[in-house]
Each structure stands twice: as C-alpha cells, then as structure tokens.
Amino acid sequence: MSHVLSEPSSPQAVESPFSSGLEDTFLSHTGISLKPAYYAPILAERPSVGFFEVHAENYLSKGGPAQYYLRKIREHYPVTVHGVGLSIGGEQDINMEHLKRVAQLVKDIQPEVFSEHLAWSTHDTFLNDLLPVAYDEATLQKVCDHIDILQNFLQRKVLIENPSTYFQFNRSEMSEIDFITEMSRRSGCGLLLDVNNIEVSCHNHGHNPYHYLEAFPVHAVGQIHLAGHTTDTNALVPLKIDSHDEPVPEDVWSLYQYALVKAGNCPTLIERDGNLPAMKELVEEAHKADSIRDDMFRRGARL
Amino acid sequence: MNKLFKAALFSDDTGFYNEMSAATLAEQEARMNVYRNNVVVSLVDALGDIFPVSRTVVGEEFFHAMARVYVMENQPNSPVISEYGGNFSDFIRQFEPAKGVPFLADLAALEYAMLTLTNSEEFETLEHEAISQAFSSVEDPSGLTLSLPPTTQILESPFALGSLYRAHFSDDQQSLNQIDINKAEYLLLVKSHLYSQLHVLSRDEALFIKGLTQNKNLEEALPESETFDLGEVLAKLIQWKVITAIT
Numbered sequence: 001m002s003h004v005l006s007e008p009s010s011p012q013a014v015e016s017p018f019s020s021g022l023e024d025t026f027l028s029h030t031g032i033s034l035k036p037a038y039y040a041p042i043l044a045e046r047p048s049v050g051f052f053e054v055h056a057e058n059y060l061s062k063g064g065p066a067q068y069y070l071r072k073i074r075e076h077y078p079v080t081v082h083g084v085g086l087s088i089g090g091e092q093d094i095n096m097e098h099l100k101r102v103a104q105l106v107k108d109i110q111p112e113v114f115s116e117h118l119a120w121s122t123h124d125t126f127l128n129d130l131l132p133v134a135y136d137e138a139t140l141q142k143v144c145d146h147i148d149i150l151q152n153f154l155q156r157k158v159l160i161e162n163p164s165t166y167f168q169f170n171r172s173e174m175s176e177i178d179f180i181t182e183m184s185r186r187s188g189c190g191l192l193l194d195v196n197n198i199e200v201s202c203h204n205h206g207h208n209p210y211h212y213l214e215a216f217p218v219h220a221v222g223q224i225h226l227a228g229h230t231t232d233t234n235a236l237v238p239l240k241i242d243s244h245d246e247p248v249p250e251d252v253w254s255l256y257q258y259a260l261v262k263a264g265n266c267p268t269l270i271e272r273d274g275n276l277p278a279m280k281e282l283v284e285e286a287h288k289a290d291s292i293r294d295d296m297f298r299r300g301a302r303l
Numbered sequence: 304m305n306k307l308f309k310a311a312l313f314s315d316d317t318g319f320y321n322e323m324s325a326a327t328l329a330e331q332e333a334r335m336n337v338y339r340n341n342v343v344v345s346l347v348d349a350l351g352d353i354f355p356v357s358r359t360v361v362g363e364e365f366f367h368a369m370a371r372v373y374v375m376e377n378q379p380n381s382p383v384i385s386e387y388g389g390n391f392s393d394f395i396r397q398f399e400p401a402k403g404v405p406f407l408a409d410l411a412a413l414e415y416a417m418l419t420l421t422n423s424e425e426f427e428t429l430e431h432e433a434i435s436q437a438f439s440s441v442e443d444p445s446g447l448t449l450s451l452p453p454t455t456q457i458l459e460s461p462f463a464l465g466s467l468y469r470a471h472f473s474d475d476q477q478s479l480n481q482i483d484i485n486k487a488e489y490l491l492l493v494k495s496h497l498y499s500q501l502h503v504l505s506r507d508e509a510l511f512i513k514g515l516t517q518n519k520n521l522e523e524a525l526p527e528s529e530t531f532d533l534g535e536v537l538a539k540l541i542q543w544k545v546i547t548a549i550t
Contacts, residue, residue: 057382061422065497068425085382091305098382123305125378128349129341131308134322167334168324204334234333241337 025050026078026112030268030286030293034079038279039069042077047283051078051112053269057085059109060101070109079109080223080269083116088146088160089133090120099153106154112267113223115159115192116150118143118180134169135179140186147187159222160184161192164200164229164242176201181217190222193263195256196248196271200229200240209255218263226256226289227271245274248285257292265297311335312342313375346374349384350391353418356471357395357411361404369398385422388415406462406484413464413490413501416456420492420499426452428495428544437549445522449515449540450548456492457504457513465490465503495544502543507531512540 029050034042042052052073059066059081070079083102086094106114119130133139151158162180174182184191193216202209228246232239248256248270260266270285304322311319312335320331347370351358358366373394379387392412395401401408429437438444463486470479489509491502504512507526511533514524525533540546 057384060383061385062424063494063497064422066422068497087382095382101383120305121382123309125380126382126384127309127312127342127378128345128382128384129338131305131338134304166337167331169322170324171322232333232337234336236333237330239334239337 022076022078026080026267030270030289031078031080032270032279032282032286033272034070034073035272035276036065036069037276039065039073041279042073043069045279046076047279049077049283049286050267051080051269053080053082053271056081056083056102056105056114059105074109078112080113080115080267081106081109081111083114084130085121085126086116086146086150087120087122088116088150089118089131089139089143090122090146091142092123094146094149095122099150103153106156113159113192114154114156115161115223117161118163118183130163132163132165132167132169135172135174135176136169137173140179140182143183144187147183147189151187151189157188157190159190159192161194161225162197162201162216164194164197166204166239166241168205175215177212177215177217184217184220189220191217191220192223192225193218193221193259193266194225194227194271195259196225196227196229196252197242199252199255200242203240204237210258213255213258213262216262218259221263221266224256224259224263224266224268225271226252226268226285228252243274244271247277247281253288253292256289257296260293260296265293268293312339343371343374346378346387347371350374350388353385353388354391354411354414356414356468357407359471360410360467361401361407365400369395369401372398385418391415406464406467409460409462410464410467413458413460413468416492417468417499417501420454420456420494421497423454423494425497426454426494426547428452429546429549431541434541434546434549446520448518448520448550449546450518450550451512451516451540451545452494452547454494455512455516455545456490457509457516458490458492459509460488460490462486463488465501468501469503493543493545500543500545502539508536508539511536 031051031053032049034052034054054070059070061067085098086102117130118133120133121127121130133143147158147160160183180191183189198209198212202212226248227244228248229240230243230246232241268289270282270289272282307319310316320328323331323334325331325334347367350370351366373391377390377394392408392415395411396408437447441447463482463484465488466482467484470482489504489506491504491512493500507528510526511524525531
C-alpha cells in the first residue's frame with residue numbers, strides 16, 4: 001500500500017543529500033523507534049531494520065546529541081517523523097511557532113513519512129498526552145482545517161493516526177471510522193493505522209477489533225504501528241492502556257495479520273517508548289513482522 | 304470543551320463527566336482517571352528526567368510529591384518537553400517543605416542550565432595540534448586571545464553544587480559523602496562537542512576564564528595572584544576541548 005507515499009514529497013522536490021536507495025528498505029523492511037540508548041549500538045552494529053522513527057518534539061533543539069545522532073543515522077537509514085505535539089484535534093489554533101520548528105526538522109531530515117494523531121494535547125498549556133476528540137461535524141471541520149495548515153506548511157501529505165481512547169463522547173454524531181474516513185476524504189491526508197490502538201480502544205468500548213478493521217478506510221493507509229499495552233488496575237472497568245512499554249502481544253500480532261490482509265503489504269513500525277529493552281529485542285520484533293509480511297505477500301505472489 | 308476537559312484533568316471536578324458516555328459516576332471516574340494519570344505522571348516523570356540530581360538528593364518520594372504540586376499549576380508552554388521546568392527552581396525556592404534543603408533551588412537551576420547548554424547550538428573547538436601551532440607561531444604568546452564558545456558561563460555558587468553534580472554523574476559515593484555542601488564554589492559551564500561540561504574552578508581560574516570570555520588577551524586576563532599557574536589552566540582548557548579560536 002504505497003500509493004500514499006509514492007507521490008513526490010514536495011512540489012519543489014530537491015535533490016536528497018542522503019544516499020539513494022534507502023527508501024526501498026522503508027517499504028520492504030519493518031522499522032523500530034529511535035531512542036537515545038540505541039544511538040551508539042545502531043552506528044556500531046547497523047542492525048537490519050527498514051527505518052527508524054523519531055518523535056519530532058525530541059529533535060527540535062539547536063544542538064546536542066539528539067540532533068547529531070539523528071543526522072548520522074539518517075546517512076544510513078530512512079527515517080519517519082512522528083509528531084506528538086501539534087494538537088490537530090484541539091479547539092485552539094495550531095501553534096505556528098512550533099509548526100515552524102517541526103517543518104525545519106522535516107526539511108533537514110527528509111523523512112519518508114510525517115505523521116500526527118487524531119487527538120489534542122494543547123489548550124493554553126501543553127498537556128503531554130493524546131487527548132480524545134468528539135466525533136461531530138464541528139470537530140471534523142476543525143481537524144480538517146488543521147490538517148490543511150499542516151500539509152500546506154510541510155508541503156507534503158501527512159498521515160493521521162487512529163487514537164487510543166478511554167471513553168466515548170455523548171455528543172459524538174458518527175463512529176470513529178466514519179469520522180476518520182471523512183477526515184481523510186476532505187483533507188486528503190493519509191492514515192497511520194495503529195493496530196495496538198485498535199485493540200486498546202475496541203477493548204475499552206466493547207467493540208470487536210476485527211469489525212473495526214473491516215470498516216477502516218484501508219485505501220488511505222500509508223504506515224502501520226505495532227506496540228504493546230498494559231491493563232489498568234481499577235476493578236470496575238479493566239481498561240487497556242496504550243503504554244508502549246511492553247513487547248507487541250499476541251492479540252496485536254493476530255490483528256496485524258488481518259490488517260495486512262485488508263490493507264496489503266504496508267511499511268510497519270515496532271513502536272516502543274518506555275521500559276526500553278536491549279535494541280536487539282526490538283530488531284527481533286521487526287524481523288517477526290517481516291516474516292509475517294514475507295509469508296503473506298512474497299510466497300503468495302509466487303503461487 | 305477542551306477547557307472543561309483540562310479542568311477535570313487537574314481537579315476532582317465532575318463538571319465534564321456528562322460529556323462522557325458511561326453507565327455510572329464511578330465508571331466516568333475510572334475512565335477520566337486514565338487521562339489524569341497519563342498527564343500528571345508523564346509531566347512528573349519528565350521533571351525527574353530533567354532534574355535527576357535534585358531527584359536523587361531529596362529522594363523519589365519527596366521529589367514526586369513536590370513535582371506533582373508544580374505540575375498542577377505549571378504545565379509546559381511548548382510541546383518540546385526538554386524545555387519544561389524553566390521556573391521549577393523558582394517554585395522550589397517558595398516551596399515550604401523544601402526549605403530544609405536550602406541549596407535545592409540553586410541545584411535545580413544549575414541542572415536546567417546544563418541541559419539547556421547541551422541542547423544549544425554547537426561551536427567547533429580546536430584540536431591540540433592547532434593550539435600548539437598557534438602558540439608556536441608567535442614570539443610572545445601573552446598577546447594571544449583565546450575564544451571559548453559564546454554560551455560559556457562562569458557562576459559563583461554559595462554551595463558546593465559543582466562537586467555535588469559531578470559526584471552524582473561519576474557514581475562516586477565516597478566523594479559524594481565527603482562534600483561540604485556549604486562551601487562556596489566557582490563553576491564553569493561550557494559546551495564541547497554535543498555535551499555541556501561542569502568544572503569547579505579556583506577563584507583565580509574563574510577570574511582568568513571570565514576575562515577570556517570578555518575577549519581579554521592572555522596578559523590582560525591574568526589575575527593578580529602569586530599562586531596562579533597559567534600553564535596549568537591552559538592545560539585544562541586544552542584537555543576539556545573548549546577553545547574555539549586563538550587570535
């Protein structure tokens with residue numbers, strides 16, 4: 001499913017300073033999250049992963065190790081940039097100062113993908129979490145306006161990720177799927193399909209994750225995220241929490257296979273933010289995703 | 304509605320709950336608590352990462368309780384979380400339960416300055432060979448001017464914060480125990496190749512390096528002191544790799 005990505009990243013596409021051919025591994029091999037603890041091992045061992053993904057907000061300083069190592073690693077690998085702070089779903093206007101810094105990073109790094117979330121995180125102050133939005137017409141229009149600003153400013157199509165949520169709004173007028181489908185149609189944005197978020201949200205709202213995938217507008221999907229979750233300890237409603245601090249669990253791997261059936265072969269990320277293991281454990285998870293993709297697509301293609 | 308949601312995150316206020324689809328008040332509470340926990344814990348953890356020495360000095364429990372009070376009133380102005388906590392030291396200075404650790408506010412300010420310096424722009428520094436070449440190319444080196452990165456700072460601390468900070472990162476428990484925290488120190492904060500460095504200076508060294516940062520040449524920067532050893536200080540600056548130019 002690479003049609004979203006095959007469009008030129010910018011109308012004024014410039015000659016890339018990075019080695020050519022790198023983008024192929026983004027399409028063919030699963031990537032992992034880039035964390036400071038992995039900088040040295042990556043440069044020393046050059047693990048066989050397809051790409052690395054960074055959170056934009058961790059790479060906006062003028063200098064320091066984050067900037068340096070990201071550029072070093074970019075010489076050898078494709079990179080995807082994942083925004084966690086643009087507050088696309090917020091009622092307030094996009095923070096243009098922040099967007100300028102993000103745009104500069106995107107210009108410098110030339111990622112394969114820039115993605116953000118269907119969520120809000122800023123209202124006067126930044127709340128450092130991905131907060132849910134109501135699925136009504138007013139919010140849909142606001143979200144599309146924000147995506148327009150983002151895509152115009154970055155001069156590229158962005159991917160927007162389906163959220164993990166812990167409650168549903170009474171005021172919602174449509175399903176999450178209908179909201180996402182219409183958001184993508186109106187704004188022209190692509191979608192980042194987070195399989196763990198489907199598992200988490202569907203569990204928390206008593207929905208069937210396979211039915212959710214069945215209805216998802218997979219034609220717009222440009223990337224898949226896989227991650228782990230934890231279960232909340234409250235006895236009343238045992239909620240699943242999108243914690244990114246565990247290996248990808250079996251239920252998410254199973255759902256991933258179904259996602260591939262629906263969406264086709266798709267660039268995939270093993271996403272890990274907390275309780276970080278040795279890098280090789282994430283590389284092994286990436287290889288597991290590769291072998292699932294190989295079994296499904298390469299062998300299938302020969303038959 | 305974002306405003307009401309936000310108010311619910313930082314209070315027990317149930318005003319927002321009628322927006323939530325849930326069977327009972329207890330269920331609304333349980334669902335909202337996930338967001339309360341995500342927001343507050345992630346910001347408290349961020350402060351712990353930004354102020355690791357302060358956290359160690361007062362202990363996890365005290366630090367978390369203090370950071371929690373701060374977070375409830377002071378959320379980040381920017382999504383760049385490494386810039387969070389710019390006024391944490393001011394908060395600590397006014398925070399009654401921290402009064403028993405009189406150096407804590409200064410320590411937090413120092414930690415913030417060190418992180419900010421690490422994340423600041425890079426300046427290329429000279430290699431040993433270039434430095435010896437510059438010195439050997441003139442007959443009288445006393446007229447040379449040594450430049451340090453413009454982000455370099457000299458601080459005078461009423462507490463032994465440089466020793467405390469360095470001991471923390473060297474994991475040297477013994478030197479940590481030997482620190483007399485009430486001993487005043489001169490500190491050099493300087494950046495070389497990606498990372499900020501913190502050095503404890505004598506008064507003469509501090510005066511001399513301060514002079515260098517004011518573009519004085521070696522002779523002009525010399526402190527009036529019998530015991531000042533120019534060679535020793537130059538050796539340190541060379542070893543720390545912080546000289547950006549010699550003119």
